Amino acid sequence: MSTHNLLSGFQDFLPESMLARNNLVSVVRGCYEKFGFLPQDTPCLERTELLTGKYGDNEKMIYSFEDHGGRRVSLRYDLTVPLTRFINMYINNIVFPYRRYQVGLSWRADKPGKGRFREFMQMDADIIGDESVLADVEVLTLMASAMEALGVRSTIRFNCRQILDSLVEMCQLDSETSVSLMRSIDKFDKIGQAGVLAELAGIGFSPGIIDKVGDYLKITGTNAEVLQGLTRLLGEAGAFQTGIALLSSITDLLAVQSHSLVDFEIDPTIARGLDYYTGLIFETRFVENPEFGSVCSGGRYDRLLKRPNGEFLPAVGLSIGIDRLLAAMKSVGKAPVFKTTTQVFIANFDEKLSSEYLKLAGELRQAGVAVEIFSKQSKIAKQLDIANKKYIPLVVLVGPDEISLSQVLLKDMRAGVQITVQRDQFVPAVLERLGLNNHPLAV
Amino acid sequence: MIKVQTIKGMNDILPADLLKMEYVESLLFKSAAKYGFSRVQTPILESAEIYKSTAEFPEEKCYSLSDSKGRKMVLRSDPDAPLVRLVANNWVNHPKPIKLSFCGSIFRSWNIHRREFKMFSLSTFGLDGFVADVEIIRIIADVMEEIGFSGHRIEFNNLNLFRDIICAADREPRQDEDIKRILHDIRFAADEEAIAAILRSSGLSENIIAMILDLFHSRSDEPRIYEILDKASKMFPALTPEIGKTLSFKASLASYGLQNCHLNVSNLHGTGFYSGLTYRIFSKNGSKEIGDGGRYDQMMERIQGRPMPATGIGLGIERFVELIEAEGLTISLPSRAKNMIIAFAGSELADRCRPILRKLRSAGYIIEEDLASRDLDKVMRYAKTKQANRVIMIKSAEPEALQLKIIDLDEDKSDSSLVNDPEELYDVLLKC
Numbered sequence: 001m002s003t004h005n006l007l008s009g010f011q012d013f014l015p016e017s018m019l020a021r022n023n024l025v026s027v028v029r030g031c032y033e034k035f036g037f038l039p040q041d042t043p044c045l046e047r048t049e050l051l052t053g054k055y056g057d058n059e060k061m062i063y064s065f066e067d068h069g070g071r072r073v074s075l076r077y078d079l080t081v082p083l084t085r086f087i088n089m090y091i092n093n094i095v096f097p098y099r100r101y102q103v104g105l106s107w108r109a110d111k112p113g114k115g116r117f118r119e120f121m122q123m124d125a126d127i128i129g130d131e132s133v134l135a136d137v138e139v140l141t142l143m144a145s146a147m148e149a150l151g152v153r154s155t156i157r158f159n160c161r162q163i164l165d166s167l168v169e170m171c172q173l174d175s176e177t178s179v180s181l182m183r184s185i186d187k188f189d190k191i192g193q194a195g196v197l198a199e200l201a202g203i204g205f206s207p208g209i210i211d212k213v214g215d216y217l218k219i220t221g222t223n224a225e226v227l228q229g230l231t232r233l234l235g236e237a238g239a240f241q242t243g244i245a246l247l248s249s250i251t252d253l254l255a256v257q258s259h260s261l262v263d264f265e266i267d268p269t270i271a272r273g274l275d276y277y278t279g280l281i282f283e284t285r286f287v288e289n290p291e292f293g294s295v296c297s298g299g300r301y302d303r304l305l306k307r308p309n310g311e312f313l314p315a316v317g318l319s320i321g322i323d324r325l326l327a328a329m330k331s332v333g334k335a336p337v338f339k340t341t342t343q344v345f346i347a348n349f350d351e352k353l354s355s356e357y358l359k360l361a362g363e364l365r366q367a368g369v370a371v372e373i374f375s376k377q378s379k380i381a382k383q384l385d386i387a388n389k390k391y392i393p394l395v396v397l398v399g400p401d402e403i404s405l406s407q408v409l410l411k412d413m414r415a416g417v418q419i420t421v422q423r424d425q426f427v428p429a430v431l432e433r434l435g436l437n438n439h440p441l442a443v
Numbered sequence: 444m445i446k447v448q449t450i451k452g453m454n455d456i457l458p459a460d461l462l463k464m465e466y467v468e469s470l471l472f473k474s475a476a477k478y479g480f481s482r483v484q485t486p487i488l489e490s491a492e493i494y495k496s497t498a499e500f501p502e503e504k505c506y507s508l509s510d511s512k513g514r515k516m517v518l519r520s521d522p523d524a525p526l527v528r529l530v531a532n533n534w535v536n537h538p539k540p541i542k543l544s545f546c547g548s549i550f551r552s553w554n555i556h557r558r559e560f561k562m563f564s565l566s567t568f569g570l571d572g573f574v575a576d577v578e579i580i581r582i583i584a585d586v587m588e589e590i591g592f593s594g595h596r597i598e599f600n601n602l603n604l605f606r607d608i609i610c611a612a613d614r615e616p617r618q619d620e621d622i623k624r625i626l627h628d629i630r631f632a633a634d635e636e637a638i639a640a641i642l643r644s645s646g647l648s649e650n651i652i653a654m655i656l657d658l659f660h661s662r663s664d665e666p667r668i669y670e671i672l673d674k675a676s677k678m679f680p681a682l683t684p685e686i687g688k689t690l691s692f693k694a695s696l697a698s699y700g701l702q703n704c705h706l707n708v709s710n711l712h713g714t715g716f717y718s719g720l721t722y723r724i725f726s727k728n729g730s731k732e733i734g735d736g737g738r739y740d741q742m743m744e745r746i747q748g749r750p751m752p753a754t755g756i757g758l759g760i761e762r763f764v765e766l767i768e769a770e771g772l773t774i775s776l777p778s779r780a781k782n783m784i785i786a787f788a789g790s791e792l793a794d795r796c797r798p799i800l801r802k803l804r805s806a807g808y809i810i811e812e813d814l815a816s817r818d819l820d821k822v823m824r825y826a827k828t829k830q831a832n833r834v835i836m837i838k839s840a841e842p843e844a845l846q847l848k849i850i851d852l853d854e855d856k857s858d859s860s861l862v863n864d865p866e867e868l869y870d871v872l873l874k875c
């Protein structure tokens with residue numbers, strides 16, 4: 001006997017978790033489509049050369065190998081870099097601004113951990129070919145709509161690259177040390193202000209810079225107060241006016257909308273590690289469990305996508321890690337719970353009655369009901385136990401006696417009650433029991 | 444400069460095609476759910492060991508790679524073996540049958556045009572009768588009917604007929620793997636002469652070789668096949684149960700309303716892992732199969748050490764969509780909510796109306812605000828690429844009113860309207 005274990009960091013999805021994941025995908029997809037985004041897909045495998053040089057130190061986490069034609073190929077690391085190839089290939093077929101979304105898997109040979117897998121599903125939405133602030137606001141609003149559709153109280157925290165550039169300028173840092181600064185600020189949620197400052201001291205930043213960063217991290221309050229605080233601290237930096245104008249515009253545009261479950265907050269501690277962001281950056285976390293961290297993030301990346309003539313294509317987008325979102329929803333008790341989609345179980349009294357069972361099942365399926373026929377004759381108690389273990393709400397019991405009386409027994413497993421219905425009233429009775437009262441065939 | 448092409452055999456899927464594929468997938472899942480099938484998913488990467496249980500997908504043919512610890516992994520080249528692993532890991536003692544539906548990417552380096560494609564599959568574990576096979580064929584036929592196919596044709600075979608003929612003719616017991624190899628070689632033989640050579644090299648007598656060749660020659664001539672099998676069963680009574688089973692299978696297909704089903708003994712697909720009944724589904728007059736399947740009753744024992752009967756069917760989604768369109772059928776996507784593109788003459792106007800757009804989205808409409816400030820012609824061109832139903836251009840009118848130009852792209856007509864405030868705008872857009 002050989003053992004075939006699941007690879008470490010990979011997961012199977014059994015029906016219950018599959019139903020929960022599908023539900024999330026379906027809700028979020030519905031929101032994307034309401035904002036005019038259309039689906040697209042790209043292959044799981046890309047030429048390795050497309051992916052190299054895009055992910056810095058993380059490049060070692062790309063799964064690569066040689067295919068049968070001797071080409072170096074890789075499993076995609078995210079959905080964004082393949083988009084660069086996609087845009088180049090179909091540039092003449094695309095009308096800009098291009099609103100696309102993609103639901104797909106990505107792979108990273110990362111160390112597996114709680115909620116972190118080597119194969120994971122992402123749902124990205126991007127607006128490409130549009131540099132307007134309005135596009136930024138649309139993406140933020142889309143994120144808010146998705147959170148509301150999922151029914152989770154959330155905070156969308158945003159900042160912009162120009163504000164961070166202003167801090168770098170005021171601290172007079174070179175590009176290398178500025179990367180270290182951003183990485184430390186990015187850890188703010190996990191290690192707090194003291195942790196960030198201690199880390200900077202450990203790296204060797206001067207006390208003057210650490211004080212300035214400390215002042216920066218202390219800026220909190222309402223959006224108006226944060227804007228004032230930033231102006232006081234960074235107002236003299238060259239990049240500041242662009243940054244503050246962007247944040248002000250976004251705040252003004254968001255103010256005309258009302259979201260019952262979502263707040264938008266300017267948060268100077270949002271830094272986002274990825275180098276390719278050029279403007280807006282944002283993260284989303286649940287109000288009831290902020291410690292879980294961000295469940296969705298994104299931003300503007302105007303210098304990643306190019307036209308064939310080398311001209312940059314501005315873009316803004318968001319990415320939701322579905323598995324992580326599901327784990328976060330579980331942590332606040334809001335994860336969708338489904339046990340089965342099967343609604344009726346037809347017990348098998350006698351294999352000679354198979355054609356009658358097929359007829360009953362056919363009538364129900366025609367009416368849109370999901371039915372499982374138990375295909376082997378066995379003790380009814382055992383069959384009821386199976387239906388119960390499978391969480392199927394209704395069991396149909398038809399033996400020779402019922403057939404001779406033109407009757408059907410319906411056992412409602414939820415209520416533990418059994419009713420007898422006439423054969424010609426069978427489908428409407430099932431629909432009623434299942435709560436499908438608006439169905440045209442319901443009694 | 445980096446090549447912007449996809450890898451050979453790997454394709455991007457653009458929105459219009461993806462919407463069709465997703466719709467067809469949803470029909471398949473919906474139909475399967477009506478028969479009590481539950482949807483599952485497995486990873487794309489599997490331990491290379493997994494496909495050793497089948498001769499159909501040897502590791503050297505699969506896309507394979509090693510992890511940082513040197514363990515061999517393969518990209519999923521078929522869903523059956525991973526699903527067997529899933530059942531073995533989770534449900535060995537679960538009430539049977541276990542009915543699973545699946546859809547995911549499949550990778551086959553040996554395919555010329557499509558090396559990555561989406562495959563939908565149905566599998567039933569824990570039932571050894573053919574009622575499970577009939578049920579999964581019925582599900583695919585249901586979907587074909589729903590899509591509008593004028594009918595179906597089912598070709599089936601029973602690999603055990605050949606096994607039994609070969610075994611019955613042997614003086615010494617023959618290993619199952621040996622028989623599988625013979626059938627596998629026959630499947631890829633160029634002609635009848637090559638088949639005869641394979642059978643001769645396997646030590647079979649001339650009269651048995653003649654019988655097998657006669658069966659192949661008969662292809663889908665059912666009366667002739669049954670005549671040969673009848674003769675064979677008189678010579679080798681051990682054949683009788685499998686012949687009976689094959690006939691009963693056909694009768695059972697008919698009891699599920701599946702007509703136009705034919706025994707075709709020359710169909711040897713999947714000899715690498717199928718263990719008995721095999722089948723393929725075609726449109727009524729089509730020559731390219733929509734899906735194929737069969738029993739793989741021994742795979743669980745090879746993987747997990749304990750036997751569990753199993754059967755399954757698979758179909759490629761891209762191919763199914765192509766065959767639907769080749770039949771001249773239109774994939775009528777479910778009617779989506781009304782899709783409007785709304786363009787504003789000025790940002791202040793947009794700020795004023797944006798809450799109304801949100802309200803419309805909450806009411807179920809697909810509302811895209813035109814983010815690029817541009818003239819109506821360009822908005823119209825854009826709207827057509829998005830297959831929008833309406834374009835609404837909104838301008839200010841004195842003092843607080845809004846001037847609307849409503850273009851109905853479905854009917855190719857336009858209308859103008861004046862509204863006094865955003866609330867009135869909401870009512871007008873709801874109706875337009």
